[in-house]
Amino acid sequence: MANNKKILIAYASRTGSTEKLAQTIAEGIRKVEGMSVDVKRARDVRPDDAVSADGYAFGSHSAFEYMGGELKMLFEELYHVRDRVSGKPVLLFTTGQGGQVAALESMDRVVGVFNPRWIKPGVAVEGMPGEADKAKAIEMGRKLAEAVKKYAYIVA
Numbered sequence: 053m054a055n056n057k058k059i060l061i062a063y064a065s066r067t068g069s070t071e072k073l074a075q076t077i078a079e080g081i082r083k084v085e086g087m088s089v090d091v092k093r094a095r096d097v098r099p100d101d102a103v104s105a106d107g108y109a110f111g112s113h114s115a116f117e118y119m120g121g122e123l124k125m126l127f128e129e130l131y132h133v134r135d136r137v138s139g140k141p142v143l144l145f146t147t148g149q150g151g152q153v154a155a156l157e158s159m160d161r162v163v164g165v166f167n168p169r170w171i172k173p174g175v176a177v178e179g180m181p182g183e184a185d186k187a188k189a190i191e192m193g194r195k196l197a198e199a200v201k202k203y204a205y206i207v208a
């Protein structure tokens with residue numbers, strides 16, 4: 053079966069750690085045949101980019117133990133098109149200096165509104181991702197892509 057599916061990675065990052073994690077998750081996604089991936093800053097994502105994707109990875113740095121503001125703004129935009137986002141596979145990822153799990157939990161609560169097909173566990177990393185973090189991120193990216201592929205097979 054032809055399988056040209058797209059995953060959108062949307063992230064907030066100020067100093068590059070979360071951006072690195074986003075790129076590493078993209079590496080894992082590209083390991084799965086038939087998948088393409090767009091890696092974008094949350095502020096550059098238009099609702100149309102999001103609704104045309106078949107799955108998502110959302111990421112952020114921790115800011116006051118919460119997700120970064122630009123990612124929350126994207127979620128507020130997506131709320132208006134939630135019926136076209138809902139039900140698709142979603143992986144979450146964060147970085148922080150100890151508050152990365154709290155940030156992940158804040159995203160989990162908000163994204164839950166979109167009734168996603170969760171790909172868990174989310175990836176929460178302290179600081180710049182090291183080799184072990186990257187291996188986990190690649191694995192979770194691959195898992196997300198496999199879920200998108202399987203989901204596409206079910207609904208095709």
Ligand SMILES: Cc1cc2nc3c(=O)[nH]c(=O)nc-3n(C[C@H](O)[C@H](O)[C@H](O)COP(=O)(O)O)c2cc1C
Binds near residue numbers: 064
């Ligand atoms: C305004 C601001 C608030 C932050 N608040 C937290 C926080 O509450 N908890 C935490 O662990 N790290 C906090 N940090 C640190 C960053 O989350 C952390 O350094 C992160 O890895 C940076 O990711 P980035 O390189 O993708 O921007 C904060 C950073 C900034 C700039």
